Amino acid sequence: MDLKNLPITPLPSVKLDKHQEDLLLHNELFSNLLGETIFRYAGLHIYEVTEKLKEASSKYYKTQKQEARKNLSSFCSDLTDVEILRVIRSFSIFSALANIAEDVYQTHEQRYAKISNKLQIGSLEKSLKNLKNKGISQEKILKAMEKVSIVPVLTAHPTQVQRKSILDLTKKLTDILDKYENVKLHQIDENEWLNDLSRGIQIWWQTAMLRATKLRVTDEISNALSYYNITFFNEIPRLMNKFQEISKTLGNSELKSQALLPLTMGMWIGGDRDGNPYVTVNTLEKSAQEQAIKLFQHYLDVVREIYRDLSMSIAMTNVTEELQKLADASGEVSPHRTHEPYRRALTAIRDRLLATAYNLCEYNRDLLPPKRKNGVDIPYKSASEFTKDLVIVAESLKKNNSEFLTQGKLNNLISATKTFGFHLATIDLRQDSSVHEVCVAELLKSANILGDYLSLSEDARCEILLRELEYDPRILSDPTIPQSETLASELAIYRKAKSLRDRFGDKIIEKNLISHATSVSDMLEIAILLKEANLAKGNEGNEFCDLQIVPLFETVEDLIAAPNILRKWFNLSLVKKWMDKKGRKQEVMLGYSDSNKDGGYLSSSWSLYKAQKELTAIGREFDVEISFFHGRGGTVGRGGGPSYEAILAQPEGSTDGTIRLTEQGEVIGAKYGNPDLGLKNLEALVSAALESSALTAEDANWEEYEKIIEDVSELSYHAYRDLVYNTDGFSDFFFEVTPINFIAGLNIGSRPSSRKKTQSLESLRAIPWVFSWSQARIMLPGWYGVGTAFTKWINNDNKNMDILQRMYKEWPFFRSTISNVDMVLSKSDLSIFSEYVKLASDQETAQKIFNEIAKEWILTIDVLKKITGNDVLLADNPELVSSLRNRLPYFDSMNYLQIELIKRSRAGDNSEELKKAIHISINGLATGLRNSG
Template sequence: MEPVILGDGAEKDSPLRYDIRLLGRILGETIRAQEGEAAFDMVERIRQTSIGFHREADETARAELQALLSGLPVGLATTVIRAFGHFSHLANIAEDQHHIRRTRAHALTGAAPREGTLACALGRAYATGVSGKRLQEFLDGAFCSPVLTAHPTEIRRKSSIDREMEIARLLDDRDRIHFTPAELTANRKELRRAVLILWQTSILRGSRLRVLDEVVNGLSHFDHTFLRELPRLYGDLEDELALVEGWEEVTVPSFLRVGSWIGGDRDGNPFVTAEVLREALRLQSAQALNFYLDELHLLGGELSLDERRVTVSDALRALADRSPDHSPHRATEPYRRAIAGMYARLAETARSLDGVEAARHAVGAAPAYATAEELRADLDTVFDSLCANGSASLARGRLRRLRRAVDAFGFHLASIDQRQNSDVHEAVVAELLAVAGAGTDYPATGEDARIALLRAELTGARPLSAPHLGYSERTAGELATLAEAADGRRRYGAQAVRHYIISKTDGVSDILEAAVLLKEVGLLNPREPRLDVDIVPLFETIGDLRRCGDVMDRLFSLPEYRRLLPSRGDTQEVMLGYSDSNKDGGYLTSIWELYKAQTVLIEVFARHGVAMRLFHGRGGSVGRGGGPSYQAILAQPPGAIQGSIRVTEQGEVIAAKYSNAEVGRRNLETLAAATVEATLLAADGRPPPPTAHLTVMETLSERAFAAYRGLVYETDGFERYFRESTVIGEIANLNIGSRPASRKKSTRIEDLRAIPWVFSWAQCRLMLPGWFGFGSAVRAWLADNPDGLATLQAMYRDWPFFRSALSNMDMVLAKSDIAIASRYAELVTDRALGAAIFERLRTEWLASIDAVLAITGQQSLLEGNPLLARSIRNRFPYIDPLHHVQVELLRRLRAGDPDPAVVEGIHLSINGIAAGLRNSG
């Protein structure tokens, strides 16, 4: 299966073309050997026909392709799906490797730092007059956190991801090592073996994931990326600052930390329990401690320094003397003895804390570390002794990275956010009050009365709950999970659980209810006063976003709440939901209401003297807030970042960003660099957009909102069209996550989670959540403002927010294909309904493309991003066959075909299409 790479491409892309051809050829050889000549010939015929259509836009070729694919026996259809699906994954690997290759080539030439790197961000800051002192102040107060979630858009099993990582490593070796002919042959054999295993491994899971399976999958990214690359990133940043500032020693606080929802997100997931949270915390801790034990073992092997050759500090000598290592062979090696003692203490820590036995036995018994800070103090002792006695270069290798890892990951590895829906909090508080005999009908109480009641509960230390009273399963479960969170903090440190998120926040009482529940388990103490975790309201719908400023203003005006914030550094976090606001109001209105919400929050927080941290609930696709993170952060309103930000990393995006260590390092650096620029450069006077631009955007949003709501929620039969023209039903049955696809047992779009909503539209190549309504809005506005195109063009040129919005739409529209979408529309059994709705979709799609091109001044989509355009164009011939087979199998399934292979084929096609599109959900 050797692909033809379309388009000329620059010479610098020739290694990418070579890698794709190499992997395609190996895949083809594997298919021929495993499935037979006839299957291979069919795959090749389909591939060549599809390429012919895309190269010549030949409708005869399209008809031939449809004819080939519509009559395939289900077994052969499955082989075709697997072939094109695996090729998409292999192409992704090659592209990632090429990005690494180009980054290294850029560095080797000594060129100026690239946009999105910390070096570039620091250079821009210095160029605008930011002083070293100001930069240090920023770093001292900064907080950046990518937060991993287990949202169900990652279809692949870990076994497949592991093999793909092996292929990536083998490709990387071909770049970095000057192979002999024999070594090159051996490398190719290893590639063949890896591809063979990939082909013979089932992509699909045989059973639905449990929450703890999701925890284990998430932990794999720590082992090969976060634990290793984050300390290196900090080290490089410190070295850069030392070089520029001329400082002898620079210590950057661990402002970039990894968070997780996996094991703590209870919103709509009944399988996240107190027991699951306890085990998730234990698994995370065990991962961190095992890593530290391995690094200590290696460090002890390195630091064989003899005290007859070097001087050591008194503190280091005392540390060595306390060690249980009394071997005469190491009597004159104080560093080794000290590290052996640290290893023994850490091994006991792993045993007592997590029930884990160290892979290598300690030299003797030693007491466990009570906290990660104690371990860090011992590492500091070793570090300081080396630096003070002529061995600073030794201190700045493995030891420096291990010190940073312990500081950044502690004994907890990643903070596990707690999240629950406000409706659940309301029900639990109502039951607690009823059982306690408070004499109030809480569910029937209005907002003002609720606030008064909850304020009273927050002034006293009296608990509402009692262990001897009986509660419903839901209330008992909520209290048990909160108690487990409190216990986890005591066991693993305060960083283990530090955020409590309230989904569906639409009033002050929603926040106070969570506060009362935290008080029940000791995470809020009204007497001190002290709040141990950040209470984070999540504003999701369009209505919630419009009310968020008033809600926070009223909240900060309550002395019972405001007096808690000094214990949180006078900082309040607010989470903004991209997915649900998009499903509620469409892309343009969603991003505009998010922008306005931030602007309002900036003013409210400043007036109350509270620092603001925004948590952006972004998904992988544009319809869920996706798109390039760097540009998205810089497109926020001036003053929105304030040195801290949290961003969700969801579903298949986690593997795409963090499976490869170097790609993961680049994504971590991009997040930090964007935060530096958005904070320091905006603080130095980036002007707000002109009022005229805001007015135009408001009008565009109103019209886009009307168009979107008119289609999705006000068109009779649209729900049926959606259910029958997409794979939503099949996605719901995929074993790709522990959480149900809908919040309730209904088929209503309102109850469907945003993730399968977006995922479904990507599968039929319509990408509706990323553009619908924009064309209508622009057309209507220009009808009222005939000379208004120049204004829209100026907005695109001068306003980062509007430019980012159109850039994302440009990409989404380029990935869409109305001809393929039309084939899915034919699945609607009511032909008249299907034709009528599809015509509306086609008209709006064309209008949106026309609007994007007119405003950006492009002649074609992605004209300004030729690399992405070429990547997408090269993928289409390999994605299109998957769509054609998927439609055919859907038709058979819905006609009643009982063959289980039909369902398997559909699920495999979902995987392949998602791989080809990359950020599909």
């Protein structure tokens, strides 16, 4: 293929409205302030180099000619390592500043929509209207509301790129820029406002962008928890109250509405051991403790604020008998409080809350305020007791003509206690099935039961595991017998889980996930380990399993085998007894990453869809409520894309309102680093769950379309496999034309990038696999195989294109799938990728592979245009178009600089400046693309 005339990514032009003009103004302002900062700290030369590179990239987008880029490579090669380091910092910082400008723009758009009563996609109001338009009855909507249970699970991944210091600066500059409206109204002095922005950018320039040391699990815990103060503590209760108010408006009683709990939080950091040797019993304890201290600090702060607000005197109002008892229990002796029953009651609540915090936060008590002398030193037995006391305060206000005073802080705190309890977020345990089987084999051997468990067939394994669970009440471990480090570590985790549940309540740890679950024995092995910590029993009359055993089906083969595994599981008499006692529920985790790496985007998406349909049907067959945990990443290549559309794209009847999904790495910051956008994202999840729950399987019939996708998916799978796994030299090609080896050395996560210490596609984690392709601007895992598959199917019959166009309009799954491919291709650039291809040592093979990728890229875009009826990508997403138009010149410059740095590194340049510059380029591109891994 002629590299000089490679096709350009077809994007629409931007039509500016008033708000987008503000966005452009803010981007220009940031650019100018950053330019002044570069000039001040790096000098005129670096400033001029940066501007020259930016202008060269911008010219390409103005002329739409590849010729405009011809000097970029030689221009970058003329710079020294030190110069490149300074220039790459400039572009990286601007990428982050562009994110800030867009977040503020989105926030203002949201506020404008509220003021103008414009229904936004993803809002509860819009979802209710959608359901009514589809003829869904009010009764059915209310029933669906009772089922809604969304759990965003915060996870850490190897591609979390931002330092906490940079996140703090981001928040500060966002808050300053958000005040622009006040500047326009002359409520804030413009010069002072500009100076505040400039100071923030100057501090940013002088702040290290990279971590000096590897990120630790404890750092990841702290980073994730920082978003509670920013967003979750305030916005989740607000959303919960809104949801409950809608329930009342639709006819539910106060009691029924108050019982609704549409949103709770989950956590993987500290309990997810899969492939991460740094997650131990200590990090599990740390995670629970850090969560608790964060939560109690919040509760105590809000109780203190309510205390200050409720200054009412008994001389001016009455109180209920329950409130008076609470006030009397405080023992408050200050003469200033004698006639202030609400404050005295809140003193008693604060005393008990603080006593609870001291009781649970064993290692963080120095972060708590001192106890009150002669205070009520009786810890709450449960969070529901705390809730009950707060409700007493609220009920007293309501019954004495002050219901309005319950709104805001008090109602939000009551909702928070129901959502967060005394644990904050449920911590999941996760480990690979291969670790479990080795541990069980060692236990059986040390107990003189069986010498070689690993050599047994699946049926034989199940037989012996069930015998140990059902007929032998003794545990297998013996403290007098030496244990391997692996077994000792795993048993310590389960004993700690038991201890934490006893202290914080059952919700602190509820589930045990099994990575690479491929059999029933994988699930029974967990039960054996749970039994060692008295978390499960199977002997007659005393059957229980405190943690739900959750299989994670990841590869395409695993997803195909999943229905058979669950059918066998549900047929076990022991499992039936466990379910009868705990509730007939079973969670299944679906892994988007590995199935995508294994079979490509379309094949992965369809395999996940089919698995959900089949597993839901099996659940109905066995009277078991199946719920799904979606292991989505931020990128399309890992199941990403807009969450609202993704939930509605699931098979009707499969979600039933209950959905857990991972929120990982830098995506947490993008979604929840701003409270307004955080609320919007959370509401979109709840709204989608409500819609999908109300629309049952009987409301839709996509059988004809599903058969088509079955055929197309098979074609896509083979096209993807032919390139990635069946093309000679492809593995070497990948490792040479992407910055994967530099990503592995970057301090951006606590977990290793490979499961094994080998350079192979098989051992590489799916996360850095996607990350690397996005850095090289080709995003291959998010689209490859789609063009070939649809083209072959279309060519079978001239009516087939009409069918696909109808599918796109009618079927949510297909529309979401095509939309995601459209989105990921919009961020790709064939010309820039061709420059990365020049890094390969075997150019003959590399160019052959590149030609195959380029042909598929062109084919896929052509197919998308025909299916959607649009002649450009992102025709229905003007916001993303505007975003890309603003930042693409900065991306391109960073790509060309990164390529030059990789060349130098491979030529033997090992300077510290070069290493830093490569890692900052990775950081900057990930920040700007906002879908790194």
